[in-house]
Amino acid sequence: MAQNTATSSTDLLIRFLHIVIILSFTGAYLTGDAEEWHQVHMAFGYTLGISLILRILWQFLASRFAHTQPSGASRRFNVIKPFVQRYWAQPQQWLSPAFLKAASSSLFQLSILGAFCLMPLTVLAGFLTDYTHSHSLKELHELFANLFLATVLLHLTALTLNSVLLKKWLAKRMFWGTQSHSWFTLFASVLSLGVLVAFWFWYFS
Template identity: 30%
Template sequence: MQPTTTTPTAALAPGRATPARPPQARRRVVDAPTRMFHWLFALSFLGAYLTAEGERWRALHVTLGYTLAGLLVFRVLYGLLGPRHARLGPLLRKLAGAAAWLRSAAGAFRGGTVQGVPWRQGQNLLMATAVVVLLLLAVPLVISGYGTYNDWGDASGGVLGGDWLEELHEFVANAMLAAVLLHVGLIAALSVLRRKNQALPMLTGHVDGAGPDLVQRNHAWLAALLLLAVVAFFAWSWQASPRGLVPATGWAQSAPDGRHDGDDDD
């Protein structure tokens, strides 16, 4: 009597359980603090931009501005003292390779083909450029905002006179908004061309595919501390503001100086 053997066909016969598929391989490419900074920074800038007009939102606008400044300090320190994958040095080295990439792309186009263009390197170069530009623009943005809030450029003095600092603040804010829109547009275009969501790694920290993790440690505790610090600062600012950070409905009542709370300063 011969032993019974199980064939692949029998294993997959009707009524039999099919073997479970192995989980799809993923690699970690972005750590938690970097992702937390990215979204807090984006939300702070968007909120500050939307609340820039009018006195009713002034407290919230200033709080978001201070938050943006604190996040900028965190990113610089993390880029100097943090793990290698989060360092600012690699970003600068990518920018240093821009000239070589342009020469390579120009040579490929002159040859009548786009196959030789290093598109992935170009994508990394554009992403690095966007990050550096946004960080650099944030510096004059927060400085001019702080100066405007503390009347550094009032009309009563200064060689430049007038509201030059406020105009500078508005100009830098618009330039930063343009950089953000270009950054988002680039990600959307790459997502369509590659048929893959290019923003997903900044949400999950992972990309699909086999291979070693580019980021060995997630440092989730540091991301949690960063979020906690921002929430605590907002809570403190809310308590310190006489009317809170969000104006209540019906604040069109006259202030003690005869103005309306919603009126802009002239």
């Protein structure tokens, strides 16, 4: 398999983990209030945590071994900072097409940063709630989960607005692509799938 030397931020493993995170959070949120689904709720929560760990590891490994460059916090801040510096003191431009494009892109990046901050807090609060049965921790867990949902809605809104303004469906690159992948990307993707399958097998055995 030929190596991909492009600076892609959406390689195969990024797409896989993106889908897993979507499904895990959706499953966890929908089963959060049903006592009979508590074990499934916890499994989704742990899967969310494992996916986050794999995503962080990939952030450091991808550029060294897979020749891809997943977007990190600094790259996302580099989108937000120029927008704030340019438009913060220029309210007369807030309805211009250029402003709307920059605003939707910045909100999109901000929503991703928010999601990655809230994800570990939500998972950790859920784990501690299950371990201690503390009502206060349960309320904190629900607060983080609702804030996470808010960032997801912001993410989808910004993505939709940006896609309309640019006349291009931007979401498709997070679900499929035509570029080739290095052997390390394929290996890491299969390994990540194996880790998640093994966890679910172990958890319910």
